Amino acid sequence: MSNATTTPPPSSSVGDYVKAIWELGGGTGTASTKEIADRLSVAPASVTNMLGRLRERGFVEYERYRGASLTEEGRLEALRLVRRHRLIETFLLEHLGYSWEDVHEEAERLEHAVSDNFTERLAEMLEHPERDPHGEPIPKVDGSLAPDDSRPLVDTEAGERVLISRVSHGVGGDDAPILVYLGERGLVPGRELVVGEVRALDGVVVVEDEDGVSHALGPALAASIFVRTYAESAQE
């Protein structure tokens, strides 16, 4: 009657691989060995090895030299972790006074240690936020995820009125300085901007914020800001 071979819960390594594939593949889609290796700072040979195990476990479809994509089970496991990660980041920022650029690293470890019980109680305490501090949508318990309606700030045109939707916080954790800079200037999700100039020549984007302050953002900064068109009725 009881399941003979009880599957152990995914280890943190397994979880991080599944999550990496999800992020690289954009939800569906496929991820190559090298991409995964780079993202996880691990040797390609280690990835090949792990992909074999993930296949056994039913988390990925994988044939050699073909790259890997998530199965439905893998996708759900990834979303479970993403939900935890983003809820934890929200908690760290709002309740523990962490700064914007520090939350990711801590969440990256904690996401593997908390229970489902902890996660849902935390969600309740935070009053079921829809987005994390970076503006990323938080998956629901059932694995559903709000579609991404944002586009890069660089793709806007002069005169447009937009809302900062999210700020990319790449994987390496090496773009902390960017987050610090943007955070100090109030260029955070929810902030309203008017695009002044998008200069193709040097990739500089000039924006004006709600307080009338003008910001000239170089390519690196501009590329990490994602916006959506401002509509009077926006922002839940």
Added chain:
Amino acid sequence: MSNATTTPPPSSSVGDYVKAIWELGGGTGTASTKEIADRLSVAPASVTNMLGRLRERGFVEYERYRGASLTEEGRLEALRLVRRHRLIETFLLEHLGYSWEDVHEEAERLEHAVSDNFTERLAEMLEHPERDPHGEPIPKVDGSLAPDDSRPLVDTEAGERVLISRVSHGVGGDDAPILVYLGERGLVPGRELVVGEVRALDGVVVVEDEDGVSHALGPALAASIFVRTYAESAQE
């Protein structure tokens, strides 16, 4: 100039062993292979193996067949974990609405995943509590620990007026029912009691609480309650 061989941070296994030795040895003192094996639900051979590694790492003094005791470094490592554990339990109970009997298991995992930064921010958020929900003192950052001034309820005498100091929550997690029973009746740390009768015959202790309600506690219940003599000026 830089430390050639960078010591990796203690794994959760290492941490749990060190903590077990600390608990078994009562801070100082020694713990036998079997005691550790029983407490961690691990084979004695595994303990022997780990004790060798802990010795290499400088956490314990250990000679075969002699049992193990913590070095100063090991003691500090244990206290670091105990501090985390007890702060986390407090948080789970007071902010996430966990029930008394559930906090230990979650804390047992989280204590290995949180950073020092997290721990100290949590302590601040909790306003630096002195004791955890079970009444156990929380070690300070420097590793100092309030002395235990409590004695078993069974060692009291009829007529004594006492304060519940702590409630033992043994290791196995198998005494959840005891915690539930005591919690439901408000027999928690800080509660004032008057001892009615301590019956040697069957080990039953009868106490009366602040509301005048009388409780007849069998040996198992009585043994898990620790008290200290009530003094008007007690309880910070």
Added chain:
DNA sequence: TCGGTGTTTTAGTTTTGGCTAAAATATAAA
């Protein structure tokens, strides 16, 4: 002092998840 019993250690395996070096394959350029 001698056994017997329980404790501890040794020896040998296993699983997980890394690594390097070398071989195989794919892909893009000539």
Added chain:
DNA sequence: TTTATATTTTAGCCAAAACTAAAACACCGA
């Protein structure tokens, strides 16, 4: 179409922690 380069896999190795089975030891009672 051939070749150079980049990617991926294979093979072999290692460390941490667990396990079992068997041997060694300690200690207590007769």
